[in-house]
Amino acid sequence: MRPEPFGALLYHFGTRKLSFLKDRRLLAVVRSLDEQPTALAACRDAGVAESELPTFRRALETLRDANMLVGAEAVAA
């Protein structure tokens, strides 16, 4: 994961897929996921407004579907 002026770039060495985060707050959310109890808490902590939550949820779902975000159990395994 690499911060860039417009947000961040993510590269998955397994799937060779490149993802783009077009918002710095989403970068903060992704970074804090393993410390926060839930994704919702991570969003609130990063200062995402209630009205934006559905948008952030969709973004995180996109990343999960691309295998960019995986559960902590999967990492441990």
Place this chain on the structure above:
Amino acid sequence: MTTVQTDALAKPQRLVDLFEFGLDSPICLTWELTYACNLSCVHCLSSSGRRDPRELTTEECFAVIDELERMQVFYVNIGGGEPTVRPDFWEIVDYATSHHVGVKFSTNGVKLTPERAQQLAKNDYLDIQISLDGATAEVNDYVRGPGSYDTALTAMANLQAAGMKNFKLSVVCTRYNIPQLDEFKAIADRYGAQLRLTRLRPSGRGADSWDELHPRPEQQKQLYDWLVAHGDGVLTGDSFFHLSAYGQALPGLNLCGAGRVVCLIDPIGDVYACPFAIHDEFLAGNVRMPGGFQKVWRESELFLRLRQPQSGGACTSCQFFDTCKGGCMAAKFFTGLPLDGPDPECVQGYGEELLKNAKAKEQLTPKPSVDHSHRTTPPRPREGLGPVRLTLKRRDELAHPPVNACEADPLAGFAAQ
């Protein structure tokens, strides 16, 4: 490049618009490791053949990789020349992949023996591209040289036998092989490879063969339709964005990434804006200079200029400018067209018109600044005096040189007494 966008965060800007201002580090870069090559392909982008004595040493290559790791460059596309003829090539690949810099390398297959293929299949950070420019030996060898078709197919068979998955079969699209697109796909499928099609460019020796090899206008449409029909299943390295002006944009970023998201490091460490632009005009610096590659990428005057908003010039009024962006900078440069006008292969035909005018006025096109072609390849046409004609003969008295002194004089050596 396969991309995933978190588009859910609706923003007025498209990704390509953000990328036009450049990135802190390239997404990937091309690194030509050597100008040495066992082949002399007529369309070679880097006019390769002979090794340059100033080539980066193994240690200097390691230092470049350390820097790329620090800058978080995700992967490098290694090429040449033929990179595998460097004796330290496999060592450099291992060093990169163990330092979190993924490697994709292009090869004609000359060094991919069954044993080597076994070793490579174990490395997960590695992608291999085998170059083949004809689905038949006849079409391929005409461009890449005798025997090169067999070499490539043997290499693919070795990779398949070693269990290497998803290596790429990389094809430069020419007038002669565009009718073979389905056959290329069949070859790729047969070896468990993925097909990758790229654009022929008038760079390097390609400047000399472009007129004969570049696709005809009706073939461009054929290629476009074929790419649209095959979608994500065929890779293009984002090289055909000029074809987007036919209508639907092709998969990929559709952007000239020169100096913004990509660049080239050549064998002697020179950094150019892109692999198709090896010319002083596009030279940004050298990795051997103080500050190294990072300083060149972030601060060179040329790259900063390329990241400024570009003027579309004559193209601005075209309705397709938003997707085609005027096409390829290098293709325009080496065909002598203005950089802020249409691509020589503009699908609306504007480039062709300009080219005709330029030819009518006998305008000169820029020649590559660097040429490492084998001296045995046919030389470029030169101007000036023709060859100097000489007759070589021995001096008359040497028509039959003496075998030893005694043959001329049986008493040789005694004469002085």
